[in-house]
Every structure is written in structure tokens, then in C-alpha cells.
Amino acid sequence: MDLSVIRHRLANLDGRTYWRSLEEVADTPEFQAYLHREFSEQAAQWTDPVGRRQFLKLMGASLALAGVGACTKQPTETIVPYVKAPEEVVPGTPLFFATAMPFGGIAHPILAESHMGRPTKIEGNPDHPASAGATSHLTQASILDLYDPDRMQAVRFRGAVRPWSAFLGAMQSAMAAQRAQKGAGLRLLTETISSPSLADEIQQLLEEMPAARWHQYEPVNRDQARAGARLAFGRPLDAHYHLDQADVILSLDADFLGAGPDHLRHAREFAARRRVAGDQKAMNRLYMVETTVSITGPKADHRMPLAPREVEAFARAMATALGVAGVAGGPLPAEARDRWIPAIVEDLQAHPGRALVVAGETQPPIVHALAHAMNRALGGVGRTVEYTEPVDASPVEQTASLADLAADLDAGKVELLLVVGGNPVYAAPADLRFAERIQRASLVVYLGQHANETAEFCHWTLPETHYLEAWGDARVYDGTVTIIQPLIAPLYDGKSAHEVLAMLSTEPDRTGHDIVQGYWQRALAGTTKTAWAMVGADGKPFPDLDTLWRTALNDGFIRGTALSAVDPGPVASLAGAAAPPSGAAGLDLVFAADTSLYDGRFANNGWLQELSKPHSKITWDNVASMSPRAAERLGVANMDVVELKYGGRTLRAPVWIVPGHADGAVSITLGYGRALVGRVGNGVGFNAYLLRTSAAPWVGAGLEVARTGDRHEIAATQHHFLMEGRNVFRAGTLAEYLEHPEFVHEMGETPPRTLTLYPEHEYTGYKWGMAIDLTSCTGCNACVTACQAENNIAVVGKEQVKAGREMQWIRLDTYYAGALDDPEIYNQPVPCMQCENAPCEPVCPVGATVHSSEGLNDMVYNRCVGTRYCSNNCPYKVRRFNFLLYQDWTTEPFKLQRNPDVTVRSRGVMEKCTYCVQRITHGRIRAEEEKRTIRDGEVVTACEQVCPSQAIVFGDLNDPNSRVATLKAEARNYGMLAELNTRPRTTYLAALRNPNPTLEEARRAQAPEHA
């Protein structure tokens, strides 16, 4: 592929030209050949009769009995329902329980929906200040992990099944030996822990045995940010950003909208400041420099791809310009140095106290420290950014902590190693050679959900409970505590970390419930180490444990437990704190947590494996991402397998060219290439941990890339096509919009509604509609997974995705515009448009898709015979067809997960987005019982509910005051392909950018295709 040809071709195009992929633009013979080679995929049907899918099913059937055997009754412990819950369980009416998902040591507050004792769906907790009802796609998908049939199902000692009592016996004797030597041979390895009760249990253990050591390690940790805070303030502090207070934001490679412990709140606050609707006519402004293309990057008003070392140089130059002394250094592109930095500095300084600089979690400590210094200089501390003590129970530098453990293992000091969760053998830095060292401990106990790579090397392997199966507690990023309550008895005879740690103590029989409640009883009495200022909704302390407990479970959080802001004091001098980056040539290797699999813990989750990654739309794989120029230099094209040589280690991975990626780096995401996780995730993708060292956990210099001549086929849900100047995605700048609001409508024609001989249909009752704000949408994928969970959508597997048969009802389209190396990137969620003049309806020969009196385009699955004419005739191509038997009808645990309100579709049937008609029906029943109409906001679709940036709004168009009706009255509102007179009920609000006029002028001058 000749990228110079592509660049030339793009430069010669007129107008705002959207393009989808490089191959398409190039139209190379290789691309043609790729297209032709696709034929061979179908061969799998022929040559491999017991293919992957079938194998999964067979395996599922054999495991079904195990699943049934493990189901037990509901726990006798009290679960206090959330406010929505009725007195008793009413069949058909779900109950919602407030709890939280612990993730990376941080609680994600949720409401878990329970149908007759089965948790079926995760919703955000709308009352919780940290998320306001939103969740991430990972939280959404975590429900599937509960029912994962590949979870560890029994206690095993050296592979042989043992009862829990045998483990208890073994522990008691091992612990007796340890107690005698004050725990000198005892080591505990956990993930990041913010749970006050679990931390307390560990502290008690350590007090009892002072020679024992507690190590924490997670591959995606906050070491860099903490080190940065230590550099700036002399102590580890957590920064909390208040985007609602910020007018101008500079992000130094910080994906604050898409990742990190607080990104849901960030996304909401950021979107709120950009929602030009009603009286709000102003937007904040975001400048971003980044290496990879993150979720946040494309939302920036100005984005510049910079190699990692240039990001640091950029931060240094910015800080110098803002008056931070002695930090200058590092070469920068002329564009950044001469145009960007003066413009951004001017803009930031024009907004004292309203400006914010955010450093990326994976940036080196110096960049964090520089960001702190800049915020200090701009008067943002206390306004746009606040500091608290770390939320972790015991903030340690995790890489160092694991290295200490490795050293102890080498020294033969470890007699009993208890690994609680995590997967250190797979995810530890490669230089620690953990698989080798863990074998030097005399006895290793592993508590985890899967018999994974780490369990391979452990003597005792214990099934860990899912967070929906056990009691616990955790803190959100601001410190607020949530009690985690179980919704179902452990499916697979698991125990929680609390209970297993109790087995090491002198009171081994305590249940998780007693341990957690006991801690909070002591907290109420004030006898815990941490002093808790817990208050009720009325602001008064709780009179007794019962009130506290019920309130906590009901609300999903305990008021008064948030960390209080501290004054970090002045920023220390950073002069000479770290050497400025050199200008050495060569490629950097950048690691990143995967947007779907995170650090690999979700590898056996089919929803996430099949979730197409933002912008690239890749499923079922990870790739070595690089810029078009880098690929050009290396002479590689998409899907070419290259050998990444780095630090004496090598890894083979397929190339993916990412427009907008920084030139001097190749990035690869973690979490793939799992050897032992389960049927879904085994052997999928490439294990980037093999290259990751403790010295360079995120960025390393000196990468060499060698071509191998092999190819690895990638399944992407969207292919490589030009946008052809069609106006399905409409975008403009704030200035354009304020000056001439009609520009959105002038981009496409909408036929008058009078162009028909027939009288218009009157929708007298409800008239459902949806508005999607493209300015707000970040393309984070939460809606896709939420829809999959809510609507029982099948996973089809890589081969079927490659064949173009993915099933997700809502998809995220990505369009690129402008220059190849630094394009504008747009994301557009596309559910069913629920057209009033639906082209799908008149062509169905059996009337299986019909219009409802409220304007929904309904699918009657029972009536569908599968001619697929409706899909052919759908201009939006939002219909999905069960070409084969995609639903897993045999695996027992999955049956428990399904939403009983939604039909499970079988082979040969068309399906599509229904606007969550089951939720509308629930709302209607409730309203009719109370003899009223459905209130605005009472019925929320799954995608709307989950959306962190509140980009999706659903409601009744007949109610002129509804949120959706007011949004649709905006001048930004347009219907996709409205020129076809389909009259879509789902409409879009055009995307607006708020560029800096100085930089925008220069940008337009540089990019003639924008003329």
C-alpha cells in the first residue's frame, strides 16, 4: 500500500470528504486480494464440521450438569432492597439492588436488576453522585462473567478436587507454623484494595504476624500518577478534576473521558459543558496531545498526535511558558512549539481559575508533576482540581511491591503465598519472570475466578465469588463507601476474599456478611483505625447499626465517607527532577489497557471480545497500532504480522494503521493472548505482557519492527469505505452554528410532510422518539454492551463477524474527515431509526414487522420467516439476522442471565432495536396502575440509561415539554437520510466543535480539502 498515493488522493478530493480506511482509498491490489481471500473463510463450514461454535456448545452441554448442581437456595442473610423494590417478589417484576462493582480497587456504583433471584442486568445507580446512573461497558459486561461456565467450580489441591474443609485444615496447620515465626514466611499478594473491611482484615493479620508481608499488584495501576504527586507535593495524593468548572482544558495524553477511575463523572461533566441547547450557547474547549487515538482525543477541539517523548517535551514547554522554572527541554515539532503552545498558553491564562491541565495516567511522573505545577500556576487548585489522600487502603508502588515479592521468592523466604485475585503469572512484568519464581514458594494458594495461568502454578486453587455473589465493600474514587451486597448464592461453591482471609485467622468460620457488618459496627462505634463520619440523608449520625446497614444497602452508598480535600501545598521545584527526553530517533513502544478486555480479566467475556473497539472497529483481536507514516516507513499494511523486538524480547502481532496515531510509536493493548482462561478467550490475540517490563510499564524506547510476511486476518465490524460526501454525520463549529444555525439543515434535504396523497397518521397516545447528541457522544461503547445485556443479543464469534453478521442492535459508526495523519474522527451511535414511513414494513410478505400505534417499528419474531427483504430495504442497515443458530440454547448458566422480558431469538429470524419496548411496557403498566400517564424520563432505554455523557435521550414526542421534544426543537437536530422521506424517529443533534480561532485558521490553511 502506497501511503503517499493515498495522501495525494485525499488532498485532491473536494469538499468535506469522509473516508473509512486506507485500503479503500488506495484501492490496492492487496485490498482486492483480501476481498477475494475472504471466500476462504466459508471453508471453515465445510472442513471443520465441529467448528468453534459447535465445540463451545458441546462443551456447554457437558458442563450444564455441573452448573445445575452448583445452584443453591437464596442466602438466608438479609438483603435490603432498593427504593424501587416492592414488599415481596412479584413474578415478572424485577427487583433492583444497590451495590457496586469493585474494579481496579475502585467501586463502580450500580443497581443490579434481579428477576426471581437471578441478576440479569447492571444499571448505573442514578442516586450515586459519582456516576449519576451511568456505567462503563465493562461494568455492563461483568454480569456475563457471573454466569461464565468456565469459572473455577471446585477447590482443588494439585488438581484434585477437595472440600473447603480440607483447605481449612491445611491452612490452620500452615498458619500455626507461621504464627510461631511471626509470619516470616507468609506473603499475601492482592490486587488494589480500597475495601475498608478487607483492608482491616489484612491489617489484623499483619498485626498478629508482623513479619508477614502484604503486596499489591495490578498491571494497570496508578503508580505513575502517585509518583508524580510525590514529586510535586512530597506525598502521594489523588487528583480530582472538576470539569464542570473548567472552561479551557489541556489534556496531556489523558483519556479522562474513556478510562480511569472517575471517567464516568468526567464524561457527564464534560458533555454538560458542551451541550449547546436551550439557553446554553457556550462550550468549553479541550486541547489534547496524545500518542494513540483514545476516546477523549477525537472529542478535543484541537488534537495533536505526539510521540510519548514529545508529550513530555510538550508538557515541559507548556510549563515553562506558564512560569514553572527549570523544566525546559526536549525537542518538539515546530507546529507545537511555534503555534500551539503560545495559543494554548494564551487561552489558559485568559481563564484564571477556570483552566485545567490533566496528565494521562500512564505518563511518566514528571508530566504529572508538571500538570500539578501548571494547575497551581493557573489558579486551578481548589477550583478545577482538588486533591485528597489516596483512596486505596494501602497505597504502595505496585511494580516495586511485586518486585519485592519476587526478590523474597528468590531468596527462599516465602513459605506460604496467598494470591488473592489477579493473574500475576500472566500479567506481571516480563523481567520479573514470575511464573518461574512463584514455584519457589513452598505452598501457594490462589483465589480466583478462573483456573488461569497463575492457578497453573499454585497448589491450592480456590474458586472466588463474583461480586454479585458475596458481601463486601469498596470506595468510589472520591472515597464514598458502598456496601456490596450479593444477589445470588455462589453459583460455583466460591468464597470471597473476606472469607478466605478469615480462614487464615483464628476465627475461620466467619461469613462474609458477618465480617463486613462487623467492621461497620465497629466503625459506628469508632473503634476502627480509620475514623468514619457517617451520616444519614438528614445529615445526622446513625443511631444504630441497623439504620446504617439498611440505609447503606438502600442508597448504595454511605454519606459522609468521601475523602475530604486537602491542600497539597506548593509544588516543589521540578528543576532537575528528571532528565528531559532526548531527541533520539527510533520507535517507542506504548502499552495501553485494552478498551474491551482491560488487563485481560475480561478475556472470557464474549460480549467484550465481540465489542468493536472505538475508531478501529476491530473485534476478537489486539493489534500493533501505528500511524500511516510509520507503516509507510516500515512497508507494512493492515493485518501484516510483524515481529516487535524490544528489550531482547519479541512478539508477533498484526499491524493496524490508525490515522491520527503519533508517528514515533507503535502501541499495543494488554489483555490478549491468554493461554488459560476459558473457551471464549483462550488463544485470542497477542500477549503484550511478554514485552512489558517493570522499568517501562507504559512506554519504552528502542522498539524494532520486522516484517514476517505472514498475515493475520482481523474481523472488523465496519469495513473500509469512503463516506462519499454523504451527510449522514453532520458537524460544524460553534461559531458557524451561532452565526447560521440552519447550516445543519442545509446539508441535506428533508421533504415536506405534505408530499403525500394520504392523510397523515395521528399518534394520539404516546409518540416515542429519540435524540442523540453527537457533540456529547464519545463512542465509548457502553450503549452497545448495555443493549446486548438488556436484549439477550447473541455473540457470533470471529468468523461470523468477519462474514459481516455481527448482531449488536446499536452500533457505533466511525467516520474520518480531513487529512490522513491527523484526521477529525466522529462517532455516531446508530440504533433503529423507528421510521414513521418505514421501508422495511411494506416489503415483509408475512407482516412480521409492523407499526405500533405509538410509532414503534415492531418485530414479530414468531411470525418472521426470514426473507431478509426488510434488511435489504432498510437504508440504515440496522437490522440483524440470525443466519445460523447464534444463541447458545444449551449452556445452563447463560439461561439464567437472560432477560425474561425479551424473546430469545432462534435461527432464521430477523431482529433489531425495539426502543426497549419491554421497558416501555413496564412503564405503561406502572402508570396505568397509578392512573396517570408515563412521566418523562420514567422509561429509559438501556442505551440511554448507561450513557456516561447523556448523549441519548428517549421520550414522548407528544409531550412538548419532554426532554426529547425540546432537544428535537433545536436547530442542530436532523434526521439521518431524511431525504428518503423515511421520517426517522431517532434523530441526531449535529456535532459541534469549539476551536480556537487562531489555531483553526492555521489548520484550514494547511488542509486544503477543508475548503
Place this chain on the structure above:
Amino acid sequence: MNETRSSQLSPQAPIIAPGHTFGSVTDKISSIVLTKSAPIPWYVAAFIGFLCTMMLFYAITYLLLKGVGIWGVNIPIGWGFAIINLVWWIGIGHAGTLISAILLLLNQKWRTSINRFAEAMTIFAVMCAALFPLIHTGRPWLAWYWLLPYPNTMGVWPQFRSPLIWDVFAISTYATVSVLFWLVGLIPDMATLRDKTVHPLLKKVYGVAALGWRGSAKHWSRYETAYLLLAGLATPLVISVHSVISFDFTIGIIPGWHSTIFPPYFVAGAIYAGFAMVLTLAIPLRALYGLHDFITMRHIDNMAKVMLVTGLIVFYGYNMEAFFAWYSANQYETFMVWNRMTGPYWPIYWSLIFCNGVAPQLLWFKKVRLNLKSLYAVTMAVNVGMWLERFVIVVTSLHRDFVPSSWGMYYPTRWDWMTFIGTLGMFVMLMFLFVRVLPMISIFEVRALLPQAKVKEAPAE
């Protein structure tokens, strides 16, 4: 020979080679059926047809077990080979009715030598075609009767606005009338075979099929009336069936489908394809069974001319499609045509233009029309071209429609090919079985063409 040929080709030339008597015609045609052995090529062709038919059954069985996902269809290309083949086969099935009905009404005597096997070809082609709408559905076990308007306690009816329902009526009506027409036309010849055969069982079988035909004047009078009425009934079907098939596309809003030009150009295309297939079959059969006296060069020339005319109409259609895409200034239409010409499926489009637009231009030349080899090459090009036309219409319209993010590619799988080749085999097998057990040329009608038959014409005329 050249002289004979040119004399045969003058408008006055006899349709039957001179020298035949009633007896020689009857003997010649019936002897093909009433013999114990068949020529070796017959066995070879019928056996290949049989093998392919078995492959078809295998492919359909696997399809029913697994689902249409074994084919290359996907989103956005919901229809693939199945619909292409349906339209192609239905098109081929058009020549039979045209020859039988319209040419009969137009008093084109030359039709008699070819109408019988053209009708048989029609029926077999419609059988192949009718298979596809059923098996291409996701749930054929329901589709086979849910698309029919039958009274039921739930009061559920098909959706009459859908062109797929019109299809069901169009194809089933066409199949019924074609079979009826064919069977009625066979009655006098059945009686001939009944009378000529010496085998007692065959006598019974042909006797039953002859429905007690004795050849009385009354029989002939009623027969002629019935046949004419059926011809009248079948004539509108020639126009309607393929018009309705074209509605499957034109009712849709997809660029490349949504077009008013489709009905006439589909009908012309169908006749085009049908005549190409008649020639494809007639030329080898004529040689195999030595039927040069009955299927003369005049027949072949006439058929080639019909092909040329309909081919020009079809080619005009292609040009108009492109012209109006440009003239409409509709970006989707313009892109659709441009994508056909230069997109990933450009070889298919240009092959289509070559096969259906360029190759038939050779038929302007008498030399080409009268040279069996060159004519055969043209007919094969048209057969292929018409299939490609349907591929272009179905696939290239769907694969890049309105929203670019949803564009895709279609690649047929081995199961697509097995099903398609399987129907070709079934068609060949049925044709050869027909040739073996029924007179492939209408004996009584050919007899009526002999000069001897004209003696007793009514003096009033």
C-alpha cells in the same frame, strides 16, 4: 447445401424439409421415444445431471440443518445466489410460453417444431426457480405455507403489499398454466404413442395420458378451441410474471432497485434468456437425434433474430439506467452506477455488458446466425450474461447502499455454488428424461405443416 439453406431461409421456404409424409414425420419423432436404447451422449448427460441433482439435495439438506448462514449472504447483502438464480431461471422459463402462446396467436407456424421442448424447458426452469424463494428463507418450514393466503383461526394473512407475495401468486400461476398448456398440447401425441407402442405397460401409461383421444372431428374441434383459450390465458402471463419479479426490486428503495424501467426490461431480458436457452438445448438435441428436417435453419435464424431484438431492448435498458442515474443528479443513484462500473465488482459489470450488450451485436450478421458454432457461442454468452445481470442487480445494489459504514462485500460459498450447479444438473436431467419418454417435437402439429395437410383447407379462405 448453401443453396438449400438460402432457399430455406426465404420467407416462403417450408418450415419442414421437403419429402416428408405424415407417416415419416410420425415415425421419425416417435421412434426417439419408442426405442429400447438411447444414444451414448444421452446416458452421459443424464448421468451428470443426476449427480448434480444429488449434490443439490445434499446442499439443501445441509442448508435445512444449519441455516442460510452456510451461504455468503450477510448484512447488508441479504440476498445472494438464491435470488439471482430465481430470477435467472424464471427468465429462462419465459421462452416456452412466448413460443407456445404468443406465437400461436400470431400464427407463426415455425413455432411448432420447437414449442414442445420449449414448454418442457419452461416447466423445468420454473421448478428450479421455485425452489429458491422457499429455501432462501430463514425458516422454510414455515415459509412454505405462511406466504399463502389460507384461512386460519388466528385470522392472520400474508401482507398483500409485499412484492414477495405477488411473487408467490405470479410464479404459482405461471407454473400451473404452463403445465396445463403443456399437458393439453401433449394429448394427441400421447394417443399416437399409445397406438404405436407395442409394450403393453407403455400402452396403458400413454393411454391414460391420452385421456381417451380418438382423433374424431369433434375431439379436434374442441381441442383446438381449448388450446387457443389456454394460449389466450397464458399470453398475459408472459408480460406479468417477470414484471412481478421485477417488482421485488423496484418496490425497494435501494438505489439500483428503485427504478421504473425494470418491468419492460425484465420481460425483454426474460425472453432474451429464454430464447438463448432454447437454442442452447435445440442445437445439440437436433444434432443428437438428427432432427435437421424439423428444426431447420429457418427456426434457428428466427430465434436468433428474436434474441437480437430483445437483446437490444435489454441493452437499451442498461444504457437508460446509467443515463438516468446521471440525469437524476441523485448522489445515491450516481454512485450506484459508478460503483457498478468501477467498484469492487467492476469485472462482473463489464462482463455483463460484453455478454449481453456487445456479443449479441454479431447476430446482425446472417453469417453468424447461420453458423451454428458462432451462434452457440453467442447464446452461451447470453446465458452467462443474463445470470451476471441478476448478480449485478442483486449484489452490487445492496453491497453499497446509503450509509457507508454498513457497506460490505458478498462472496458466494461452496454451498452457493453447489446449489446453483445442482439446479443446472436437475434441469439437464429433467430435460433428458423428457426427451426420452415424451415426443420432443409436437407430432400432430408438424404433420399439419406438411403440404399434404393444406389440401383440404376451406375454400372460403
